[in-house]
Amino acid sequence: MEDSAPTPGAGAAALPPDGARPGLGRPDARPAAAPGTAPLLRAEAINQYYGGSHILRSVSLEAAVGEVTVVLGRNGVGKTTLLKSLMGVVPVRSGRVGFDGADITRETPYQRVRRGIGYVPQGREVFSRLTVQENLAMGLAYKPGSTSLPTELFELFPVLKAMLHRRGGDLSGGQQQQLAIARALAAGPRLLVLDEPTEGIQPSIIKDIGRVIRMLADTGLPVDGKPRRMAIVLVEQYYDFAEELADRYLVMERGEIVMQGRGADMAADGVRARMSI
Numbered sequence: 001m002e003d004s005a006p007t008p009g010a011g012a013a014a015l016p017p018d019g020a021r022p023g024l025g026r027p028d029a030r031p032a033a034a035p036g037t038a039p040l041l042r043a044e045a046i047n048q049y050y051g052g053s054h055i056l057r058s059v060s061l062e063a064a065v066g067e068v069t070v071v072l073g074r075n076g077v078g079k080t081t082l083l084k085s086l087m088g089v090v091p092v093r094s095g096r097v098g099f100d101g102a103d104i105t106r107e108t109p110y111q112r113v114r115r116g117i118g119y120v121p122q123g124r125e126v127f128s129r130l131t132v133q134e135n136l137a138m139g140l141a142y143k144p145g146s147t148s149l150p151t152e153l154f155e156l157f158p159v160l161k162a163m164l165h166r167r168g169g170d171l172s173g174g175q176q177q178q179l180a181i182a183r184a185l186a187a188g189p190r191l192l193v194l195d196e197p198t199e200g201i202q203p204s205i206i207k208d209i210g211r212v213i214r215m216l217a218d219t220g221l222p223v224d225g226k227p228r229r230m231a232i233v234l235v236e237q238y239y240d241f242a243e244e245l246a247d248r249y250l251v252m253e254r255g256e257i258v259m260q261g262r263g264a265d266m267a268a269d270g271v272r273a274r275m276s277i
């Protein structure tokens, strides 16, 4: 890990206190996910190994449209491996990944992106020698028949418009993170998967990223002129950020889901203490 993760409390000045969520402009009566609708993503009993090491132990996870599903866990518990398994970057040993009713367990990452899953990998993986515009175009390349970037991306991240012709490697860490998110959004996904987007990023940009994530779940980006709410899977170690955004949470320890519940119950459930053990 190249960057140090923000320690709990490190961004406390920039974030509202426990329980309060005004920082992300979240209305109290925001639309809930439609009751009774099937989750967009459903991963069931995923087992994953690296060599002889059992890394994911029967992990199941669901993500619904309009909701932010947060996966918390300390270093090395298997969070990134879980996301790579959802994306098909590593093939699962056993279990099933369903997306929008289809079994995508054996599909390639490329096929999953085309189905509507956007991936923001840990460490961002921005192409440092390509310009911002070229990086964004890479995201668009997965969308059949599309040649222009959605202008809404620049409303979400105005800094990218100002830096369109700069090289990715010349951007700050926070700007690169925004670029990686915009790149994943370029193809108009219905599910956005983010791996520790706050890692090594300054508090003001963390706040901006939080607002964007909330907005994507609540309202979404316009697709063919009509905004479409998204499902979000967010991996985090930064507790305050996670609690602020979570509609649902899951806690991983040593490759297993050991707790889960509603985001609103995270404080009462003692998730923060679990993270600091």
Ligand SMILES: Nc1ncnc2c1ncn2[C@@H]1O[C@H](COP(=O)(O)OP(=O)(O)OP(=O)(O)O)[C@@H](O)[C@H]1O
Pocket (backbone or CB within 6 Å): 001, 050, 051, 055, 073, 074, 075, 076, 077, 078, 079, 080, 081, 082, 122, 237
């Ligand atoms: N390519 C690999 N080959 C072998 N072992 C790996 C590989 N990638 C990760 N691991 C191991 O698998 C375990 C889970 O790693 P993973 O990266 O999924 O954890 P993580 O929860 O994302 O950690 P972090 O918070 O540091 O990003 C760790 O013990 C790690 O050392």
Ligand SMILES: [Mg+2]
Pocket (backbone or CB within 6 Å): 079, 080, 081, 122, 195
């Ligand atoms: Mg990781």
